Amino acid sequence: MAATNIPTGGAHAQEAPHVQHHATGDHHDEHHDHHDQHWLSKYVFSQDHKWIAKQFLISGIAWAFIGATLSTLFRIQLGWPDANLSWLEPILGRWIDAGKLNPEFYLALVTMHGTIMVFFVLTAGLSGTFSNFLIPLQVGARDMASGFMNMLSFWFFFLAGIVMFISLFLETGPAAAGWTIYPPLSALPQAIPGSGTGQTMWLVSMALFIVSQLLGGVNYITTVINLRTAGMSMAKLPLTIWSFFLTAILGLLSFPVLFSAALLLIFDRSFGTSFFLSDIYIGGEALNHVGGSPILFQHLFWFLGHPEVYIVIMPAMGIVSEVLATNARKPIFGYRAMIGSLIGISLLSFVVWAHHMFVTGMNPFLGSVFMFLTLIIAVPSAVKTFNWLATLWRGNIRFTSAMLFAIGFVSLFVSGGLTGIILGNAALDIQMHNTYFVVAHFHLVMGSSAFFGMFAGVYHWFPKMFGRMMDEKLGYVHFWLTILAAYLVFIPMHYVGIAGFPRRYYAYTAYETFNQFGNLNTFISIAAIMAFFAQFIFLFNFVYSIFRGRRATENPWGSTTLEWTTPIEPGHGNWPGAIPAVYRWPYDYSKPGAPEDFIPQHVPYSQTVSSNLPYEKEME
Amino acid sequence: MIALGILLALVLLLVVFGLLFRLQILTSIFSGSYVRQIGLSNRVNAILMLVFLVVGMAAFAYSFIDSFDKMNPPIASVHGLHTERLFWTTMIIIGIVFVLTQVALFVYSYKYQYREGRRAFFYSHNNKIEVIWTVIPAIVMSGLIFGGWKEWTNIMGPAPKEAVELEVMGKQFNFLVRYPGRDNKLGRINFRLIDAGNDFGFDLNDQKALDDFTTTEIHIPKGVPVLMHIRSRDVLHAVYAPHFRVQMYAVPGMPTKFWFIPTKSTDEMRAQTGNPNFNYEIACNQICGKSHYAMKATIIVDEPDDYVAWYSQQKSFAEQNPDILAAFKNKKTPVIEEVPAATSAAPAATEKAQAAL
């Protein structure tokens, strides 16, 4: 545990909050009691981080249901390729042609599903919600460094969403070149209609989205660095904050690269440049583009793309660490190692991108280098897993809904992470690349895990967000159905993948090689639909509990972190009085000698003489 | 109509949930369990953890064994046998780690469930353990990296000199194939020369192109290294031949290649699998548009003698298309270089330079 940076005297620490208060809280004081804010600035263009977090959360949930609906549609096609789908005509209109789903629309569905889930749900919905909500509350700040930028961040995201949503209804369909939008397919409307207006809107939407990410990220980083309350050294930050902090740094460094890739692609598409295009004959004519490289785009894309997958998972890791410790009533095991591995993952995540490109024809030597770096990144991931397991060991576990999802997260993360070791091996990736094995890998390790982290977070912090509790029983049902369905969907997908089934296929009927797994595909589809319906339990619980849930207490989980020292429904500025100072790390659970099984961060050592460890004595 | 039905069903479901929920709150208030949370359900969840582990693992094992034959496309290349061994070795290693961690996770969850009056063990860190479980995965990883690296460099290394060459060109939505003909040299092609009659864009001003021939089926000889040149003329595609453990992107503007040694002829494989319809297939494995899912080609692996016989029977493209050949002769089209951008700029620059002198 951190022995450094702990304030050395009660007196000093007692004053500290005031210093902080004057530095950052002054102007908030004026706001505290005047409730006559215009409703627009209170509920719509709010600059309060808690409200913005809820805006992100609710938009994230809405997007998640849209994304899941799209996947249900294409799973129907895969599960029952011969079925007559004219019953979908009322929803899909002309995309159903003589009872058959249009193959181009199938690709559009896959593309939009991926885009929505990765960016709108698991990036904006997850980071946007919890970074916004928890950073100020857990570091002890009255709000984000810039409430205004924070508000802009949400509205840019909202705008990005509008553009993306409208593109779903275009005559030519939405973008359809896969969520990785590789050119030339994404650059040439002749190649697929979705690469017309649909792709343009995709790119515009993504540009807006990146602006939103950057505005948010700058804020998160600044707030963590500058607005920590007295005594809150970096070595006393909850792991949630560490993960949000590093996530924001990753985003800040990698999203601009995607922006540049998008920009260059826009140039290629609309202004006749040839960054990514060369030697193309399509639609009966040879195009004038020469000298560009489609592979260059992939480098740019994955330079964002790989950090992006960690942008998705790291906040979930932080949330899970927090929830596991709280509900196992145990300190997180190896706090320092947890931070170290987060930093390790962050650094390494910038140097593994080309493992997505082993068979693109790049130099085999580069392949070797990236194989080496990729397999190294499995080490910090393994360390994290072992630390979570050690946290459960000899705990006193309370199975709240959040805890269940946190345990589920670890299970799914392990299951999905391990197959990364196969894929990271270039020699094996020759066979596995772009098969369902990859799909299974990343849906477990990223898709399902991150969703589980998000659920854990929602169940855990719901009382702080809405002042009420979610129903636990429904939470249990939701959890067990969801984890069951997740495994039923994704374990068989590995089998299909090992058999070599390519991803993004509308049907497998054309091949002799891929005719053996029809039943399994039907099975997967049924499980996927079951997973989808299980989410309505959550939706119901969520909406119902906002209005009708049992009233929350101030600290319902017996947690140590600062957000639980605020009033049940914290107002603007978070703490009505001074911001509490912090004296200890966030994981003093079940400390021997303490009367309660947790000691919050703001309790000074002088008040816990009975439980202080030898080296803490001097800080009394 | 049906959409309406679904909507109605959903609404009904929600109503049912709502009622259940109310009922449950009321009962829990009366039974007093409303305040104290850690009760029976904690125990139920703990037991479910164990059940999930046991049933889940059993179902996993069963389904895995059940699907095992189906998930292993028979192997038909030399390096395929190596990578297959590497694959299953790695699978066993990660399988062991998978079982150990999942067992630990769910068993701990069960075993350390909440008990009244017990206290969790305050145990914050142990640097020795951290080092151990950092170093061990690192060592295992190094082993895997080494194994993979050796295979990878072998596979990706230069093709043997005696390799048989051919070229596959991806286009929406099929693969075109050409062979170098008698001179064993693939002639020049150019995407600007492509038209309905000249799918490949043969440049027949190039001597080497004159004897090149195209086919619809890909023939390759058994037991001989085959060097496959790969290119695309429109969007990205990928040549994916699962039985040979071969995969390589087809990239417009950037030719790629892959070499391998087939080990079993198509006939042998038909006998082995007992499937008279068996064929080696190439599937396009990079999203490329509407018929991506049906973009395929068939590979026939012949006995070497049959291959030679087949090869010598093929008529060259030029021979089959005298009109196109004639057009080249008549026009005396200036040879368009492979990379017009670079080369056309260069002469202009030298001319200018000369003029300046």
Ligand code: HEM
């Ligand atoms: C144990 C460490 C991991 C390793 C060694 C690893 C390795 C790989 C490799 C080599 C690929 C490319 C496969 C291919 O396309 O042929 C891949 C794909 C992917 N991985 Fe991982 N991975 C790991 C963990 C993760 C984590 C933690 C996440 C996300 C949270 C993740 C998300 C993804 C995604 C989204 C893709 C597929 C992207 C696409 O092609 O659409 N991986 N992984």
Ligand SMILES: [Cu+2]
């Ligand atoms: Cu990656």
Ligand SMILES: [Cu+2]
């Ligand atoms: Cu293709």
